[in-house]
Amino acid sequence: MGKYQTFLALAASASLLAGTCVLPAAYADEAKPAQVLKVDMGKTTGKFLGGASGTLYGLGDEGSPTDAILDGARVENSSQKPPTGSQHPSGDALALENQFFANGGRELAVYMQDYYPDWSYNHGSRPGDDRSYVTDVPVSDPKYGTYTDQPNGRWDYGEVVEIVVNKILSQSEHPDQYTFIPFNEPDGGNWYYTGDDAQNPLFKTTFLNDWDADYQLIQTIWQQYKTGEKPSKVRPTAAHARIAGPGDSSFRQNRSEAFLRHTKEAGTLPDIFVWHELGKESLQNYRTHYANYRALEHDIGVPARKINITEYGELRDMSVPGQLVQWMSMFEDTKVQAETAYWNYAGNLSDNMANANAANAGWWQFKWYGDLRGDQTVQVDSDHRDKIDSLQGIGALDTANHKGTVLYGGANDENADQVKNTGANIPVTVRLTGLDKAGFGSTVDVEVRENAFTGPDGIAATPRVVNTLSNAQVRNGTLDVTTTSVDRYASYQLVVTPHQDRSLRTDDQLGRNLQxxxxxxxxxxxxxxxxxxxxxxxxxxxxxxxxxxxxxxxxxxxxxxxxxxxxxxxxxxxxxxxxxxxxxxxxxxxxxxxxxxxxxxxxxxxxxxxxxxxxxxxxxxxxxxxxxxxxxxxxxxxxxxxxxxxxxxxxxPGDRDGTSDAVDYPAAQLRLVDGASLDFSSEGTRGFADLRSGHARAFIHAWSQGYHTIRLVYRAAKGTPVAVNLNGKALPGITAAYSGLQSTSLQVALSEGINSLDLSGSGVSLRDVQVAASKDLRHSAIALQAEDQQLNGGASVITENSSNAENHQYVAGLGNQFATTESGPAGYGDRTRVVVADSNNKPQVNTHNVGVMTIPAGAVPRGDYMVAVRFSNDAFIGRHDYNPQIVDLGLQIRQGNAHGPELARGSFRYTYSDTSFLNRSLQVSTDGGALSLGNWDPAGTGKGAVSWGVAPNIDSLVFYPETIGTPTSEDLESRPSEPGSITIHAPGLAQGQMTLRKGQKSQLTAVASASTSIGSKESSDASITWTTSNPRIATVDPQGMLSALEIGNCTITASLGKASSSFRLQVIPATSESGLTPGTPGHASSANDPQAKPGPGAKAEGRKDQASRLSSTGSAVMLILIATVVLAGISIPAFLAARHSRGKRS
Missing domain, CATH: 2.60.120.260 (Galactose-binding domain-like)
Structure with a gap:
């Protein structure tokens, strides 16, 4: 197994008594010392803010991204464009506010200058009085905010500010949650570009006067709506409008000082102080900038302002979890809000999601970070503080759930050769201290999950469990957990809890190996x-x-x-x-x-x-x-x-019940809200989620759309109801069929990508949610090709052999149609079909031939469905220096004809080409009659890009009945014990690795830990099956005798039922072949080499055996490595006797 080609499983190292856990592991490079992240769970540093999950234009339109993606990511704050702003075609704050605030959003900011179509704004020059804007008609009047090119005695931008504030406050349903940002990067190319020269009149006079004028104007209009002088949907209640600034492109010491002094004296201090941290140097300099700013506040006598770094990071950071965690850690450490920069297009969380509804690794990092909401942060110390591209982390303590979490990543090789600085196979030790002060007790469980980089649009599955410690002994409040980092671009989540009543196993142990x-x-x-x-x-x-x-x-x-x-x-x-x-x-x-x-x-x-x-x-x-x-x-x-x-x-892995690819979501990984919490007070349910009156929410990954088995394992009294909600839709509830520990399984249709599963039920203690693909239910779905349906108006069938559409045909022209023109040379993405638009980026739309697709009555029977739409969207409006001006398109489904009731609607993202199709799902309840698909929104209503009434191209539709059959239950109290985990013992086996010389043999033994209703029980089992990944290199006979045959690497696996455990075997040359003694350069030192010295992570166990010399025939000595074991009810003599007895039978 080479440096770049590994089985991904990770090593654990802890100071433990009997009950130690060690995992099969990708090897740690012995030349790389462990890097240490110190986390003091006993020293809290304040309430978790969660503000670093902000985005700039992370949202496109309502429904883009989907609810499941947005809710899972828990975007705390976002900056978007003003209503009808023309800087970008999508991202309208009013269009998406309801979805944003319904899915965990707390604060919506508006880049007010994005009302202008060009970058830099107004061609980079401060506007004068060249226009007359229409402001003397009701805000709802289409003429409001239009202009003519003639002066009227008012500053043009002052009129723009008035228009923006009026549109928001008259129409918003959440006015108190808005923040107004009047200026964006005024120090750079936007109107007041003086760098950090605070004495330049362009800043000292012009900018500061403009700031005062806009500040006062915003507050005046706010009071008009607050008092009811102006009509609004929802009247503001806050004492004043929340305003943020100055918005500089970087931290400007001189300008910041002058700005604070002036605005304090003028009474125009911003509520939120804003600047940007865009370059990688910010990973080194940000904390200095922060400290300098706070010192300015103190020196000037300004009460502490909230801070929002409204743009952070480079393209190289987006979607890369090992990079994102470095930014998030320093922003959370200083308790500021921060928003990922907008480098590409709107609606994909700044490249931190994939496809139409899937996670990339950046999304999982956002999700993990968002899961900490409600926690207290704890002290984290890295040896590489304020160093670019280095090991950093966030620690949090959830006292209500008796859970500690550490998010970390970024460990690198620290060498000057940047190409070789991959950070591969570096052991990272998370040194947990203060566990006693935090109330964890004397023994804990630890699980570590790995979130590996997959690219901006590459799908990242549910992060794999790569390391576990079960019932680990805590000494003096301290525990070390060492995990080999796959590379510097991955992030890791470590969760520590008191000991739980469930078996902890890695993905490798469950048969979900990854290379x-x-x-x-x-x-x-x-x-x-x-x-x-x-x-x-x-x-x-x-x-x-x-x-x-x-x-x-x-x-x-x-x-x-x-x-x-x-x-x-x-x-x-x-x-x-x-x-x-x-x-x-x-x-x-x-x-x-x-x-x-x-x-x-x-x-x-x-x-x-x-x-x-x-x-x-x-x-x-x-x-x-x-x-x-x-x-x-x-x-x-x-x-x-x-x-x-x-x-x-x-x-x-498959299962006997026809399912495959099963993934567990234990209670400690669920998002518990509204009073639901983990419970450790009762034996049998330690670590279960007591739902009480609250909810447990799982964010479930599906590689593809279709039927999946969702199995809930829980304890409840017979007859207890459990409510199930999938992607916002209530499913038929389930009822506990037994009293005690039981499981209930449902067959449900999942969308491709991320699905939100919400569970509630008083009296229910939930252990975990298990999800597996159901392969034998696809016949229940109704698949329809778009080109086979009835088409009217502008809808037509397109045939394109280079398309990934099924049958290379799809339907275009639904809804209105954009007027488009070809731009750029052909080939390699250079030619773009650009929507024809005017100087304000208003598109030209044909509204006279609305295209409609009709599915005939009876094709889709009465019922509730998840409909998977395979679509494409190549709409592109306007030009920009670095932001592709993509547009979300809208699709509606109506019952009967175009005038029937609307059953569903959604926004459909840009797919890079009209010949490239993705999947997005909607939920539909139909009476069995005809279904009409199109976009009937009036063109140019001004609420988001989807308002142009243009629909995406459609390849196919698959209607999945939401559920199949009735729930099935199993009584787990009376079920026989099943193998839960397997521990392998062998001479020289350490941290999932073992080395033998060619020709040597070694006796392997294994212990199976059986799952029961109250936990685990261990026994030696003669039914273990031994396998090798490469019998040319090594073989294992049925009695566990391992023989090293050829030089190389292979994986040795012990399995029993569903349980398995593996380790990596390295076969090195015999001494006579190499002419070298063990431990010399070119050979890996190993515990069964008598002259080898233990490596940095080696245990002291089995020293007597290590001192024994191997005979020339390769007779093995016994070094017992204890892994994932709790000796529950089995004495040491009984265990040894069982092993001895099995050896005699062999």
């Missing part, structure tokens, strides 16, 4: 070429690449060969992270020279040079593999010139 390779480290041929990339690239416009490299020139005839080790026969999912140039395509895949299918890529962002081939997405392909070594080959295509960044191979 990863950097594409540039595979065998390349046929012209494919590996390219080195540095983490910094060429500044803000650089996209990060996994492993600091990728593969280019991947065209027809090119091949990338990846050697993998399948640990068992079965189903596997290959995922390739790849970038292309703006159109869909395929790569053929073969295994051992036999074709197994195609990877189907959708188009990626390519309309700006910085994004071409670097804005990465993903494609997936499932295949069957037999146990052992295989070569997976990715082949270039004549129709696709793509880059390759990263390969991932997931094992997809």
């Amino acid at each position: 990863v390779a950097e594409a540039e480290r595979t065998h390349l041929s046929g012209g494919a070429r590996a390219y080195d990339k540095t983490p910094s690239g060429n500044g803000w416009s650089y996209f990060m690449t996994s492993g600091n490299g990728d593969v280019g020139n991947f065209k027809d005839g090119a091949t990338a060969d990846w050697e993998v080790q399948a640990p068992a026969d079965g189903r596997y999912r290959l995922q390739v992270i790849s970038g292309n140039a703006g159109f869909p395509g395929t790569n053929q895949v073969s295994v051992d020279a036999k074709t197994v299918g195609e990877l189907n890529y959708h188009a990626e962002l390519a309309m700006k040079d910085a994004a071409k081939w670097l804005y990465r997405g993903s494609a997936q392909l499932e295949m069957n593999l037999t146990q052992g070594r295989h070569t997976i080959s990715i082949h270039g295509s004549t129709a696709l010139d793509n880059t390759l960044d990263k390969f991932l191979l997931y094992r997809v």
Whole structure:
């Protein structure tokens, strides 16, 4: 197993008594010392703010992103454009406010200057009195805010401010939650560009006077609505309008001081102080800027202001969890709000989500951070404080749930060669202290999850459990947890709780193994070429690449060969992270020279040079593999010139009930609200979620849309009701069929990507939610091709062989139609179909031939459905220096004809090409009659980009009945015990790794830990099955005798039922072959080498055995490594006797 090609499982190191837990692990590079993050759970630093999950233009329109994505990410604050602002075509604050505040949002800010269409605003020059705006008609009048090019004695921008404030306060349903930002980067290219020169009259006189005028105008209008002088939907209640500024492009010491002194004297102090931290240098300098600002407040006598860093980070940081956690940690540490910068397009959380409804790794980082809302932060110390690209973290204590959380990432190699500075296989030790003061008791459980980088548009599945400690002994309030970091771009979530009544197992132990390779480290041929990339690239416009490299020139005839080790026969999912140039395509895949299918890529962002081939997405392909070594080959295509960044191979375990790919969401991972909390007071339900009158919410990942089995494991009295809500829709409730521990399973339709599952029920103690794909229910869905339906008006069928539409046909022209023109040269994403628009970016729309698609009556019977719409959207309005001016399009479904009642509506994101289709789901309840699809919104109503009445292209629709069958239950109190986890014991086995010399043998033993209704019980079991990933390198006989045959690496697995455990075996040359003694350069030191010295993470266990010499025949000595074990009810002599007895039988 090489540096770039590893089984991803992680090592745990802790100072423990009997009951130690050690995991199978990707090897830690012994040349890399452990990096330490110190977390004092006994020292709180204040209430968790959660403000660093802000975004700039993270929302496009209502429904873009979806509710599940937005709720999961818990975006605390966002800055958007003003109503009818023309700087960007989407992101209208009024259009999205209800969705934002319904999904965890707290504060919505408005970039008021974004009313202007150009960047820099008004061509960079401060406007004068050149226009006359219409402000003497009701705000609802379409003429309000229009203008003529003639002076009227008022400052033009003052009129714009008046228009913006009036539109918001007259129409908003949440006026108190708005923040007004009058100026954006006034120190830079916008009107007052004097840098940090506070004495320049352009700042000292012009800007400060303009600030005062706008501040006072906003407050005057606020009072008019607060007193009811002006009519509004909802009257403001706050004493005054919340205003933020000055909004400089970076922290300006001199300007900030002059601004504070002036506004204090003038009575125009902002409520929120704003500046930007955009470059990577901010990771080093931000805390100094913060301290300097607070010192200014103190020196000038200004009460402490809230701070919002309304733009932070570079392109290289977005979607990269190991980068995002560094920014979030310093902003949370200083308790400020902060918003990810807007480098690309609106509506995708600043590149921190994928596709139409899926997570990338950045989204999971947002979700983990948002889960801390309500906690207290605790003291975190890194040895690399204020260092660019380094190990950083956030610690939090949830006293109500007896849970501690640490989010961390960014550990790097600290060398000058940036290409080699990947941070791969670095052991990171989280040193937990103060656990006694925080009330965790003497033993705890720990789970560590890994969130690995998958690119901006690459799908990231539910983070894998890579490390566990069960019933770990806490000494003096301290516990070390060491996990090998896959690379510097991943983030990690560590959760510590008192001991729980459930088995803790890693994904590898559950059969969900993962192998990863950097594409540039595979065998390349046929012209494919590996390219080195540095983490910094060429500044803000650089996209990060996994492993600091990728593969280019991947065209027809090119091949990338990846050697993998399948640990068992079965189903596997290959995922390739790849970038292309703006159109869909395929790569053929073969295994051992036999074709197994195609990877189907959708188009990626390519309309700006910085994004071409670097804005990465993903494609997936499932295949069957037999146990052992295989070569997976990715082949270039004549129709696709793509880059390759990263390969991932997931094992997809199946089950006897027809489900596959099961994932557990334990109670400690659920979002508990409204009084629901973890309970550790009663044996049998320790660590369960007592729902009381509250809710438990899981954010569930589905690789593809369709039916899944949701299994709830809980304790309740017979007859107790449990309410189930999926993606905002109430499903038929369930009732506890038994008293005590039980499970209830439902067959439900899930959307592709992220789904929100909400559970409630007084008297219910929830242990976990288990989700698995149901493969035998697809026949229950109704699949319809768009081109087969009745089309009217401007709707028509388009045939395009290069499209990824099914049958290469789709329907275009639904709703109104934009007038478009082709722009740019053909090929590689350079040609764009641009909507014809005027100087204010108002599009030209044909409203006289509304396109409608009709599904005939009876095609979809009466019922409740999740309908998956396969769509494309290539709408693009206006131009901008760096923001692609994409538009969300709207689709509505009506019962009967175009005049019937509306059943569903949604916003459909930009898909980079009209020939590239994605999936997005809606919920529909129909009476069985005809269904009409289109967009009937009046064009130009001014509420968001979807208001132009244009619908997306449609390829197909699949109607899934929301649920299938009736819930099934199982009494777990009376069910026989099942294997919960397996512990492997062997001489020299440490941290999931073992080394033998060629020709040596070693006796393996295993202990199975059985799950019961109240926890786990261990026993030695003779039914263990032993397997090897590569019998050429090593074999294991049925009695567990391991034989090292050839030099190399392989994985040894013990399994019993659903439980399994693995370790990595390295076979090195025999002494006579190498002429070297153990421990010399070129050889890995190992515990079964008598002269080897323990490595930095080695345990002291088995020293007597380590001192024994191995005979020339390779007789093994016994070094017992205790892992994931609690000796519940079995004495040590009984355990040894059982093992001895089994040995005699063999």
